[in-house]
Every structure is written in C-alpha cells, then in structure tokens.
Amino acid sequence: MVRANATTLRGRTGVRIVVAGDKGTGKSSLITTAAYDIFPVNVAPVLPPTALPVDQYPDRVPVTIIDTTSRVEERYKVAEELKKAETVVLTYACDRPETLDSLSTYWLPHLRDLEVKVPVIVVGCKLDLRDDNHQVSLEQVMSPIMQQFREIETCIECSASKLIQVAEVFYYAQKAVLHPTAPLFDQESQTLKPRCVRALKRIFILCDHDRDGALSDDELNDFQVKCFNAPLQPSEIVGVKKVVQEKLSEGVNERGLTLTGFLFLHALFIEKGRLETTWTVLRKFGYSDDIKFAEELLPPLKCEPDQSVELTTEAIDFLKTIFDAFDGDRDGMLRPREIEELFSTAPESPWIGNPYEDAAERNAFGGLSLDAFLSEWALMTLLNPAFSVENLIYIGYPSDPSSAIRVTRKRRSDRKKQQSERNVFQCFVFGPRQTGKSSLLNSFIGRPYSEAYNPTDEDRYAVNVVEFSRENKKYLVLREIPEGGVKRLLANKESLASCDIAVFLHDRSDESSWKASSELLVEIAGHGENTGYEVPCLIVAAKDDLDSFTLAIQDSTRVSQDMGVEAPIPISVKLGDFNSLFRRIVTAAEHPHLSIPETEAGKTRKQYHRLINRSLMFVSVGAAVAVVGVAAFRVYAARKNASG
Template identity: 85%
Template sequence: MARATSNSVNPHARTGVRIVVAGDKGTGKSSLISTASSDNFRPNVAPVLPPTTLAVDLYPDHVPITIIDTSSRIEDTNKVAEELQRADTVVLTYACDRPETLENLSTFWLPHLRNLEVKVPVIVVGCRLDLRDENAQVSLEQVMSPIMQQFREIETCIECSASRHIQVPEVFYYAQKAVLHPTAPLFDQETQTLKPRCVRALKRIFILCDIDRDGALSDAELNDFQVKCFNAPLQPSEIIGVKKVVQDKLSEGVNERGLTLTGFLFLHALFIEKGRLETTWTVLRKFGYNDEIKLADDLIPSFKYAHDQSVELTNEAIDFLKTTFDAYDADFDGMLRPREIDELFSTAPESPWIGNLYEDAAERNAFQGLSQDAFLSEWALMTLLNPTFSLENLIYIGYAGEPSSAIRVTRKRRTDRKKQHSDRNVLQCFVFGPRNAGKSALLNSFIGRPYTEAYNPTNEDRYAVNVVDIARENRKYLVLKEIPEGGVARLLGKKESLASCDIAVFVHDRSDESSWKASSELLERIASHGEETGFEVPCLIVAAKDDLDSFTSAIQDSIRVSQDMGVEAPIPISVKLGDFNTVFCRIVTAAEHPHLSIPETEAGKTRKQFNKRMGRSLMFVSVGAAVALVGLGAYRIYAARKSSSG
C-alpha cells in the first residue's frame, strides 16, 4: 500500500481548517503567522494580526487554512476564549529563550483549554529558536515527554525560528494534518496500538476487499484495494515488498493465499507509527468513514414518517439476517452466544446491543445466547426505536443491497382503524398499571424469564420483544413497553404520545381492590387522551395474579367498566402458575383489528352524540336551504315567463 497523495479523493473533506494561535505575550505568535503567510520575516509586525489565509496549494491536501492570531492583553481574555472554542486546532507557543513560557503551558494554557472544553488537537510550538542559549543542551523530546503524558490532546511538538525561516511551514502543516488526519481516533499513544473502533473499521474494509472470502487479500485483491483508495496500481515488485515487510515482522501476517487480516492491521499500525496517518485516513474515508470512524451521515438514508407510522425491516433484510445468524452460529447449536454476537458485530464501531435496553429485552438461554427468533426480535426492536441506527448496523455487518430496500415505512395507524386491519409485522404494546400490579412479571414471562416473588419496581421505560405465532402464516413481532406508574404523566405531556402505540394493556392485581381502581383510572386517562388528540388506541384489561383470592366487587366492577367502554372483558392470568390464557395472542389479535377494542369514555360518547346531532341539524339546514333555492329559482323562471307573455 502506498502513501496517500495529493490527488487522493476524500468525499467527506473539510472545506477549511481554522487554526488559532495562542500563548504568552512575546512568544512570537504574530511573527510566526506573518512569516508563514508571506515567506518573509518582518521585524516589526502588529501586536495582533487580522485573520490570515494561507495559499491553498501550500500543502498537499489543498484545504484552505485560516490562522487566527490572539491578543495577550488581560482585557481580551473573553475574546481569546471565544476564538479558542471555535478552533479546529490550537497552536500553543512558547519562547525557546524564556523557559517560564514553556512552564506556563502546563500550568495555565493546557488546563485553560480543558476548562473551556476545547477538545481539538493541540500543536506545541517553541518559537525564537535562534535566540536560545547555545550552551543549553535541550532535548525537545525529553522536555515535552512528561507534558505530553499529562495532556494527551497534544498532537505534535516542534521548534522553529521565524527570523531564520526554520520549520515555519511545518508548524501549520502539522496543525492542518492534526485536523485532517488526527491521531487520537486511530491510535492509542500509551499502549502503542490501534484503537478498537479503528480495528473494527479496518476489519470491515478487509472483508469487503476479500472478494473470494478466503480470509486473505490475494495479489489481485490487494491491487484492486490500492487502485480504489489511491487511484494507482501496485507493481508486482511493490506487492512482494509489502508482504515481505509484514512477514519479516509478523509471520502470521501473510499466508499462501496472501495478506491476512492480522497483516493488514499490522501495516496500518506501522504507517501510523511512522507518521503516515494520511494513508490510513485515506483508506477509511474512501470507504465512507468520518472523523469519528463511523459511516458518514450521507451514506445512511434518513426516513420521514408521521407520528402514527412506524418503520420495520423488509423480508429482504430479514432473509439477510437469517443467513448471517447461520454464518456466525459457529457451534451449530441454533443459538448465538455472547462471543458469537460480539464477532458478528466486530465490524461495527461497537456492539449496538450493549446496555440494558437491548440486553434485557429479548429471550436468552442460560448462557445468554439468542435463538434466531430472539435475534430477529432484537433487530425488530432496534428498527422500531431507531431505524437509521438499525440500517447503519445492517451495513456494518455486511448488508450489500440498496439501503432503502432493507426498511419499509408502514401506513398510518389512523388508516389501520379506518380499514379495520393492521398490516404491521411489528406491533408495539404499551403496558400500564399501578405499582406491584404484575407489569414486569408479564414482560419477564414473555421473554422466558422464571417467575420470582421478589418485587423490583421499574422506574424507567422497559422493553420486551418476542415472536408471537397467531396462525401458520401469521407471525408477528410483539414489543411490550412497560410504562412505570410515575411515567404516565410524562408520557401524556405530548399530544402525539400514543401515536406509536398499536395497543395498550392495563394490568391490575386481581387480589387488590385498590390496584383495580388505579388501573381503571389509568384506562380512563389513556382513553380520554386518545379521544382528545385523535390518536385512539385499542385497549385490553389484564387481571393478574389469578392464583390469589379475588375481590368479588373488583371483578364485577372491572367487567362493568369493560362493557361500558366497549372493550373485551378482563383477561385473568397467573404468571406464577404459568397460566397466560393466550394473552399474547389476544394482544396481537386486538392490535391487528384495532377498531374492535377502542374504548369510549362517557365524555367521548357525549361528544360523539353531540356531533351526530349537529350533523343532522346541519343536514336539515342544508336540505331546507336547497329547497328554498329551488323554490326561488322556480319563482324567477315563472316571473320571467309571465313578463315575456305580457
């Protein structure tokens, strides 16, 4: 592989680099900028120069550079801070002939940048090199090493002399390079190794270039890679040379088929260690990566959809995921264990399922493995909650089709109600209920968790997702979203809060009369909110803990409420006894036919009757007006005829 050249194309290139120069008074800031821009040293320059632009063709990347000089006056402190916060990179200067200015870098300037939350590369520049005492034998590396250990944001240290034209252009070359080809995202200076996200990206690139999937880049594949990234082929002798460099240092880096992944990663680490970061960055950017080593935003289609629409995977994407599941099921046990899941996502910046949201959402076996249904359920949930993120990860793990072919936007839920049927494959159910009603137990049972008597209140929204088989050709992914009692007010604070809900379930403890009262009040609130906003949702009532003695009055009242509101009678279940009364199938069926289970409040009924009466009144008024107009027209015709006959 060759060094990146000036004609390499970066589809996500910056339009410019803003360099802010700061440091103690008299350290040579203005002289440095003046000499760099004019290639001529002037002994008398203004204390603070106006913004200075360097010639675009001064450096190979042809990116415009704007240099901002800063004042050393105390009264300009706030203005300097504003400039530093707008910088792409900061050049901090000290005077080689004044040791106290070097000390001020670590005691003031570098801590000051951190306090301002300036998180950009820093170039430390020793100016006035020509004025340093010749008897002072100073090693820049020896002096700067402790400071660089403490302040990892320092990218490069360099000494220069504006009056002697020593290394002045190099200062701003390194400053620009620190922005266009930064070290921090790629390489850990402390361990001297590639960073994990860089390794993952390079692994994905290697796999994409390994056309025959034999685990090595052949000479032809290596040459194709070179042409794609650097617009120039490798000569046979160069290919031999590359492989020899690797093999001499790392025997497993090359085999009889070509350059292995280990060798490919080794080469990039070598480039970076030798200061050739532009080579690795050119490769990454050619494959669509941005400065965070993630796919650039413009490579991931964005989706526009209404609040009452949702996004789900197409059959094409699901088929790809099934094939991928089989490919990574190394022990052929029908499960993906954690290490196999990690390997599957090893070409993504990180595993998307780290964290309780996903780790706690799907059914896992005793070894934390996922079945194919559970694996697909996790994808269904991720696509529902964050379709762009889901699509991005599909691409990371090798989906090669058009990105738009992996995702479909469903029709509006209002349309579902009018058509009296939902064609969604992924249905979202909001689970409401008071504390200790059995909401969490319902979610746990849905994903195969054993029943426990221990009560652990849920304080944040929680998800559970699984496949529900309704009929031979009717499989749905059901997402249960537990809404903690304390989260209801927050949920209903938004008009469209119920728009993403396909069905709501209200759980109460059948043995606790107060539990039913609280649950019925929630049902009333949700139904009222739906009527007021137009985002009505079908509802079911679940009477949990059917294994305990029930309150007769609560049972009678719950049946009466369900009849009055026009929803199905409460469904008794016992998670403890494993008696679910087909509750999950009934949830899906009700969501598929939403018009049958939408509750009506008394206020809603009154409003509907009023609207009907108003409709009839308006109809009568319209008919009366029409009759009057017809009569008036007939009279005018009669009058006209009478006038003409006279």
C-alpha cells in the first residue's frame, strides 16, 4: 500500500475537460502550451477541441480539452459545453484580482444554475505577471471560496509563458475525473464516506484469509501484489504499521493491521492527495465510480416476461449459513442491529424502505426468523434479480454469481404441462376499497387485526413461507393492487405476465362490493385473454364474520360456475379464519390450467376458432379425397394405356 501503478479504468474511453473563465485570463495559451509544450506567440481567440498525447499521464486515458469563448453574447455556447464537461477548469489571471472575484460572483454560481455537478479545478494563470509587492499564499486566497463551493477539487497557479505547472493543471483535471474525491471522502467532516467504508471493510474481510480480524505481513503482501502487481519489502511493511501505530494505537495489534488501521491508512492517502491508491484498490475488487459493483461483473439475465428468477439451493444454503453466523445470541432471530451488521459490507442495507421493509414477518423488536429472512431474499430475487445477486456478492457469496439464481420455465409452458415447478409464486390481490386487502396482507405476515382503515394508494408486497410439509415449503408473494392502480397496471400489455395467480376480494356483506369485484375479475380475465397471459383466479368472500348479503352470495357462486373457477372462499381476517386460503392459493398456482376464468367474449372467440378449425378440417379432408381421386384416375389411365 505504499506505491500504486496505473489504475485499470473499465470502459473509460477518454476525459472531456472544458476550460472557462473571464476574457484575457489565458485560457487558450494554457491549452496550447499543455498540448505542444511551447508558449504560442499568437493564439486564436477560441481553439478547436485539443487532444493531449495519450502517454502524457500515467493512466494513459485520452484527454480532450474544450476551449470556450469569452464573448458575452455567446455565453449560451459556453453553457452547452459546460453541461457536457466531465471536469471544468476555471481560470483567473494572477495579475488581475477582479478575475478572481468573478469566480465566486459569476462562474461558480453559474455552474450551479446549470446543474453542472462535476469537479472544478481553479487555475491562476499568468503567475509570472503577479506584482511581487502583493504576494499572498494560494491557500489564503482560495480557502474562503473552497469553503463556500465544495465542488472545487484543486487550486493551482501556473505560467504558460514560463512553462510553470502547466502539465500539472490538466493532470489534476484528469485525476479529478478518474479518481474523484466526492465518492470517497467528506471534506467537511474530514472522514471517509459510509459507502467507501463499507467497500473497504468487505475488501479487508476478503483479504483476511485466516479470519483473525487482522492482516498479517503475508496477507498485507498478498493484498499489495493483487492490487498493485508488486510485493512489499519487509521494511516497507514495518514502515506502514509504524505510521498507523503512531497515529492510532488500535490500528495494529499482535496479529497485524486491524480494520481500523486499514481504514485509517486509506483516509491518510486521500488527505495527502493520493486518491489513485484507494481507487486502484476499489477497482481491483470490482467497484465502479459510485462504489458499487460494475455491471459487467454481474451475470447477464435473459428472462421473458412470463418467466421469473429464483435463488438456487446453493444460494439458499449459503444464506442459511450466513443467518447462523450473524445470529449472535442464538435466538433464531436476526435483530435489526444484526441485519445491519450482515449488510455492513454492502453499499447500503437493501431492505430499508419500500418494498422490502414492510414485506416480511418481524417480531416485536423488528427481528427476522430464518423463514422471514429467506422470504425477503425470495422477494428481492423476484423483483430485482440483479440487485439480489449483487447483494449476495457483497455479503460474501463464494461461488460463481450465476450459480445463485435460476430462470423458471415460462408460465405458458406451465399451463400446457399442467404443473408449475416454481418455488416462489406471485399473487396479485385485487378488490374494491375497504374489502380487507391490506388486512389480508398484514395477517399473512403475522400482524394483528386492526379495525382502523388506512387506504393504500401504491402497490404493496407481503411475503412468507407456505408450508405443506417439512420438506415441501413454497414462498408466496402477495402484491396488493389498489383499486385506483388497476388502470395503470393494465396499461402495460405484459402486466399480467409476472402473475402466477390472482385473488379477487369482496365484502360478502355488501352487494356493491361484490359488483365492483366481479367487474374487476372480468376486466382482468379479459386482459389475459387478449394478451395471451391468462391468469388462474380465485374469488375470496371476505368479512365472513358479518351478516352476509344473500344475493351477493348467490350471484358470486353463479359467476364462478359460469367462468369456470372455484366457488368463492369465505374468510374472516378478524376471526383469524382463513379457510386454508394461502395453501389454496399456492395449490391453484401450482396447477395453473385449472382455475383460469373465461369471459363471455373469450367463450365466443373460442367457439369461432372451433368453427374455423372445423371448416379448415373439412376443406383439408375434401382436398385429400380429391387428391386421392386424381391419383386413382392417373393409375387407372396408366393401366389403360399399358393394356392398349
């Protein structure tokens, strides 16, 4: 960790640097001198895009410098260039204090107005022309401005005519793009940012081969070779540990460099401007500029709309091991602090906020059982497979990432084969307002019944294990579709492709509730018939604890018979009487050919296709008879000619 070679920069094809500033501050002269290593006697008012030699800087990444006009009437052109910049060089003239003032009164606020969120390098040009009687330090001049404008990465003074620090200007500008400070370090608190700490912690754990909480001399050397392709000399290892121990006693112990010391070293490198060291380490372990895994390191996923993605047995076994490892008090639950520790090597905990935070069964302290823990992973893999795999890697999944997931068979194929092989089923829950959709989801994840009505405006998920036997467990995902969200859902032709089964709730004590629910059933069934994504359906008569509306019961029974689905299933969430609903949902999803409703339009369409097929069959048989007749005639004619 004492020397770094050139960083590997995935996908980086070049750096675009835009130079701006007041008129006469030396922009064009600075660019020309940097490109050709000679001060121009005459220079054009605005230069064309200028490329620096690829081998000019260690990273060997092409640099293109864009000059800008100083004409006030053409500032719209400057604005367009600034918006395309990857880093901005703002110039002022050392012999003209008013151009320095212009940075804080115009240029830096202007960048904010344009929402240009890139590193800024402030450059004082014409250093050789500064009045010797008014010498002030650059730090003294720039410190107040840098406090106000945190986007300033570096300040430097130069002289193009004397060839002083010209190359350094664009080295810092390129470095600000290739090795940015912002993702790694908080300038105000002077500490590593949380995501950087989490990534470095994961790297430390990966390099701590004997899992003793410290990097031994051999482990430090292996780390150095992996990241920088060069070993550390024994004296260098001693030097590294000495630097840490002098500043931070807990940074080194008898076993080697601790995590605290490892993090301290990186903070020290960054404070000293050696960001390329930390970036080299991060990129060597697969991190991109936002300190997340680079996309190309994740397995590619090809998935049809009516396919889903599930974790493999290998991934589930790994998660069970992880659960046991982080269940510190051995109570069979992961408490919130244990979950946070488990994900402390991921950029953030993935289950904060919707849809995961409220989706699984938690105890009074917010803890997750093993079933609930695996249920959260099943939901995450269903909704965002790449994100799930990414987090598996963050927490230490040791095998090839592609071995963690499998793509299921198409749902159309499941219907033809009359059997689903899925382990995770997604159930869309439909129904008008106040039928108990949210209460059903809450009860599924172990929450007590509440009389309070809290309308749901956005889709919500609940996931849990449905157990048929000790060996036969399935994960059921309930997705609540608010009544107002149905139109939005069906605007997408493939919206039902991801649905294994749909449930339609109605309040059996309310006639209008059944009417609205039955209309939803017809609408969803019709959409499935029209798009080819037919969905098995169940009708659920909720609030069985209330007095039933007789006509609604009779009509719902008739509709279920007419549409070819199971009779309405009565339940009472309030009484905890679910009539084996969740098992019946999974069973219907496992045999998707049995519960697909038919609308009148669908029946008519089928009858029409049967008639067409019969007609075609009649035509085909007639044509076949005609062909046989022609063949027989030809045989007869041939025999006749032969006998003649």
